[in-house]
Amino acid sequence: MTDLLYSDPDLVQFYDIENQGRTDLNYCIGLAKNGGSVLDLGCGTGQLAAELAAGHSVTGVDPASAMLDVARHRAGGHKVDWVEADARTVRLGRRFDLVLLTGHAFQVFLTGEDQSAVLRTIAEHLVPGGRFIFDTRNPAMKEWLEWTPQRSERMVAHPGLGTVKAWNDVEHDPATSVVTYSTFYEIPGGRQVLGAESKIAFPAKDDLAAMLDEAGLLVEQWLGDWQGEAYVDTSPEIIPIGRLR
Missing domain, CATH: 3.40.50.150 (Vaccinia Virus protein VP39)
Known part of the structure; x- marks a missing residue:
C-alpha cells in the first residue's frame, strides 16, 4: 500500500x-x-x-x-x-x-x-x-468525474517554491469501484514535475x-x-x- x-x-x-x-x-x-x-x-x-x-x-x-x-x-x-x-x-x-x-x-x-x-x-x-x-x-455522486486534468487544474501557493501548477488525472473501474488517480505538481521554472498514482475505493x-x-x-x-x-x-x-x- x-x-x-x-x-x-x-x-x-x-x-x-x-x-x-x-x-x-x-x-x-x-x-x-x-x-x-x-x-x-x-x-x-x-x-x-x-x-x-x-x-x-x-x-x-x-x-x-x-x-x-x-x-x-x-x-x-x-x-x-x-x-x-x-x-x-x-x-x-x-x-x-x-x-x-x-x-x-x-x-x-x-x-x-x-x-x-x-x-x-x-x-x-x-x-x-x-x-x-x-x-x-x-x-453515487461520482466525485472522480471532477478529477480530470481540465477540471482539476489549480494553482497552489507554496511558501518556498512559489506558485505551483497542480492537476489530477483519473480512471474508474466500475467492476471493483476502485478509482486510480494521479496527482501532479509542476515546479516553477520547468525544473521538474512531481507525480504519484493513488488508488481508492468507493x-x-x-x-x-x-x-x-x-x-x-x-x-x-x-x-x-x-x-x-x-x-x-x-x-x-x-x-x-x-x-x-
Whole structure:
C-alpha cells in the first residue's frame, strides 16, 4: 500500500497546503469536547491529532513515516503519541473513548477484506460506551468525474517554491469501484514535475452497514456531510457515527 503521495517528502510537503480549512476537523473537535482519550487512525500529518491534544490524551497512527515526520514537528505535536503502523493490523493494547478515521483515509483500503480489518481495529480499541466516526465519499455522486486534468487544474501557493501548477488525472473501474488517480505538481521554472498514482475505493453504504455490523459496531447516526446533515442518497459523504454493539 505504498503511495508516494504520502511517503515521498517532496509530495508530502503539499498535503497541508491542499487540505486547509477541512470541515471534518471542526466536527471531530466538537465530538470530542467532553474530553477523554482519542485514537486518530490514519492521522496523516497530524492536523487533527495535534489540535485535540490540547485537551485530550491522543494517539495518532499512520503507516507513512514522511507524514509522521511532519506531524511530530507541528505545533502541539509533542503532546501526541505517534505510532507508525497499519490501521488493518495495529493493536495498541488499550482502548479509547473516541476513535477517528477521517480525511477519507478509509478509502485507501481497496477490498472488503481490508475494510473489514480496519473496522475490527476500531472495535478492538473502543471502550464500552466509546464512539467512532469515519468518512468515505458517496459513490453515487461520482466525485472522480471532477478529477480530470481540465477540471482539476489549480494553482497552489507554496511558501518556498512559489506558485505551483497542480492537476489530477483519473480512471474508474466500475467492476471493483476502485478509482486510480494521479496527482501532479509542476515546479516553477520547468525544473521538474512531481507525480504519484493513488488508488481508492468507493464502497456503497449498504456494504459498509453490513461490514460494521459484522465487526460488532452499531451505527447510531449516518451523516451525509461534515456540516452534520443526515445522510440521503445524494449526500457527498457517507459518515457513520456509533459505538460497540
